[in-house]
């Protein structure tokens with residue numbers, strides 16, 4: 001075990017400053033500083049607030065992770081960092097810290113993809129990923145179905161949300177119900193006491209002519225809001241628990257149905273679920289039920305590894321080292337719309353970089369910034 | 377003594393090495409959108425030019441702004457991380473003080489104004505009695521609103537050059553120089569003066585709005 005790569009990973013794509021340390025597929029430390037409370041009153045993540053919090057937390061969180069892991073920075077085999085996708089200003093704090101850290105220690109730097117990291121983290125929980133792995137990633141920033149024949153070099157997008165991310169829908173419905181931010185945990189809790197069949201909310205993009213693996217939660221969100229408003233306008237009490245359970249059922253029904261179908265269509269017998277929404281208890285139980293029926297092995301990491309964290313970045317970094325993938329250059333950029341098809345950002349090997357191309361297509365499946373520029 | 381100075385609070389990405397006697401190497405690039413990409417290669421370049429390694433440093437000097445925050449944070453997190461790994465001190469200096477010191481080296485005695493571009497039609501600015509003495513704290517304002525307070529004295533920095541109708545005697549230097557920042561730090565260290573912590577001078581609040589009441593979706 002001792003000869004497996006020892007890697008420190010830094011994650012700052014949204015509102016969590018995460019630093020993890022792993023050796024191969026063994027988790028040694030997972031330190032987190034979150035600014036979620038600072039965003040709560042704004043009803044969503046405010047990029048500048050997140051960036052400020054990352055800067056304050058960055059160095060102390062690195063120190064804490066190393067201490068927790070009980071390893072010396074000098075023994076690291078590499079430093080991995082989320083290069084994208086995510087909030088531009090937030091990513092930049094982590095990327096700059098990772099570069100300085102790697103440079104000062106004389107270690108290779110690996111700029112890695114946030115989405116691939118969400119998949120790779122399961123190696124820390126259930127051992128090496130089968131190849132290929134089917135992955136369903138669901139959070140406030142992303143909702144994607146990905147097929148990963150090789151998590152370090154070959155990740156293929158099968159489908160993604162065409163409008164809101166699944167986690168965003170939870171936040172918005174929580175807001176309509178005046179339950180606060182973030183919405184996921186509170187809706188999960190209330191739904192346990194409600195009837196998921198009480199109201200038949202629409203299942204987006206499930207018609208025979210719809211894209212088989214894409215998702216849409218915007219229509220569902222509007223339908224739920226209208227249903228609630230109709231009750232309020234009629235002067236009736238809104239059955240919050242039944243609404244939460246029925247809404248949640250509509251989301252997880254579509255997510256699991258499409259994920260199982262993708263597994264069957266592609267002949268893949270392993271399904272991995274990651275991202276913050278993977279902490280949802282109903283998603284976990286329904287996915288287990290349907291996987292069992294279909295003879296598919298379900299892999300879902302514990303909730304703390306599903307939400308954004310540094311360990312997942314370290315896990316992917318360790319895999320990069322193990323498979324001899326090229327390190328990134330010192331001019332590595334933070335790329336807010338890094339395509340999911342780039343599991344990492346390999347360097348060109350030239351000391352002083354190349355112009356970075358932003359010509360690739362920007363899909364909808366990355367964190368939505370409230371303001372594009374931090375023009376202060 | 378071997379100091380590495382970095383400043384990313386303005387469109388300039390500027391890095392210098394100073395051994396206490398003189399500037400050994402420096403790198404100056406102006407590109408407001410690429411601080412993140414340019415800084416580390418610049419550090420690597422000045423060290424290579426001086427034939428030194430990072431672990432030879434005895435201290436880090438960093439401009440703490442004021443300046444556009446996204447770029448500013450690149451220099452600060454880089455400086456703090458280096459300092460932590462190397463176990464050496466990091467000395468924060470007001471970015472405008474570096475420009476004032478450079479103005480002094482260019483022959484301006486004082487009093488004068490330093491102004492940098494704060495975007496949104498505003499400037500970050502401060503008045504100086506002489507190149508080493510700032511009057512009060514830096515501020516962010518619309519040029520027209522401070523016209524009376526900066527009238528009658530020379531002004532340096534890109535913020536001054538951008539608004540000649542207010543800064544009628546605008547001059548070079550236009551951009552921040554880490555070499556000047558390092559020289560100023562050497563003087564202050566010798567004089568036993570205090571430095572600022574390596575945290576940004578945020579002169580504006582985040583542009584975050586608490587959402588208005590929930591918007592009804594049902595057509596009225």
Ligand SMILES: [Zn+2]
Nearest residue numbers: 139141275308
């Ligand atoms: Zn995520």
